Amino acid sequence: MPADLSASPGSGRGGGLVLLVLLVIALFACTAFMTVGVTGGWAFVLQLRAVKLAALLLVGCAIALATVLFQTVSGNRILTPSIMGFDALYILIQTAAVFAIGTSGLNLIDKRLLFVGQAALMTAFAALLYRWLFTGAMRSLHLLLLAGVVLGMLFRSLANILQRMIDPNEFVVLQDRFFASFNTVDTTLLGVAAVITAVAAIAIWRMRATLDVLGLGRDAAIALGVPYKRTTMTALLLVAVLTSTSTALVGPVAFFGLLVANLAYALIPSHRHALTLPAAALIAVICLVGGQTVLERVFAFNTALAIIVEFLGGIVFLFMLVRGAVR
């Protein structure tokens, strides 16, 4: 869309170039991921890795888009959906499911059905919570943070109680799901997750000009004729869908979204979502795919990517807090 890209000549110059560079790096990372250190049958290895790569791409895009969208709607650059108690809800749902029907019972149910059910539940909850927080009479950022933290604590405590009451063996199985892992992605869910993510991504892309206006804040957005309530609700619903999809795929990742979104803001000299959204997604892909390649092939240890990403993301979060980026 050339008319769209030249929309504001003031900033955004060089943004296209940055995107191109990111795209090249991302493609390079993907190629490296697929081809480095292949021994034995290519067909077998490529197929194995392609599935894994698809999962990484999906999760990266979902988290990046959800975070940028959430930050635009909430008007700040430090909140992410997962800081708002999302991971705690994931843990609670998992625990409650095991508590109710046991791991053996869970294994009998179709995984895709379980996945869709969990995603739907998380989406419904998030929509309810955000609706109350954002469109009610109270709209303070601090209230929002507080509510997220308190709800997160509530979910965690509930999950803790349930965990104490279940069979220790079941608990071990359960515990395994609470740590994000980019290695043990459930491949049966990829198809469903891909469809959901793609639909959400298209919806977000179509909203991009409106999102730019939302970035000016509620009052300015309304003054410029954005139907505020409807738009924020749609956006928050999309955030919920994307976050629950990525959480269901790899487990909770708290700071990854924060990391990629803020890298995107730093690299792209523009406020325009036509640039920041793809940039954040590409950076996420580079981090995940590149990081996984390096860890697997160069250092030959397999499970630490989530920890490293969270470590870096946590540092960024602290840095932003100290620098006073929350206003």
Place this chain on the structure above:
Amino acid sequence: MIEIRDVRKSYGDAAVVQGVNLTLPRGGVTAIIGPNGAGKSTLLTMIGRLLPMTSGQILVDGMDVTHAASNALARRLSILRQDNHIAARLTVRDLVAFGRYPHSHGRLTREDGVHVARALEFLGLTHLADRFLDELSGGQRQRAHVAMVVCQDTDYILLDEPLNNLDMKHAVGMMQLMRRMADDLGKTIVVVLHDINFASCYADHIVAMRDGRVIREGAPAAIMTADAMRAIYDIDMHIEEIGGDRIGVFYRQPTRD
């Protein structure tokens, strides 16, 4: 024409604005004045549909602000509030270009570009167009926001205390600008002002509020009297005519015990 019919805004039992009936004619500069907490800004934000009213109705050219399509209203009426913090890093030109959103929805045409350039020039910001907002002084940033409103090119422009944080020179500049928008561009300006003398010198019409009600309304000459000022602000004001304008002097008040 802006018609305000029996509008009330209350939080719990406390009414901030009540029983306001007002008709603001097209064209000219209307100043809303009154002491702190009189409900001036509340009324203005309700006209600009940023705040829902508890009861009553506000019509802008016959469109009910509560029910009309937000986008259709945005082509007729624009509003600028005092506090305009923006998280994203924007240049002046970016900000001003946002004023075209109601018309072009993010796809700027050549005509939109002309509007942007004209608004920048109207506010004397052309040389600052590519500077980032956070690199500007408070007065320049204020002007950039006004430029966005000008660029929105609506018949009605609502401004909430636009003189806040401006020094005397820039305050005068802002008032002259409102006059030019009304006289040269034919806009209808509704502005909340604290400085009674600016209202007296620049407005065509003054609406005075107190305790959520409109208590006086009329031309500056009718409002700028010692009686009216006592009723509105509860202070004794000495009114002088200087160079054809009525100026209120109120800096020394008899100390009461």
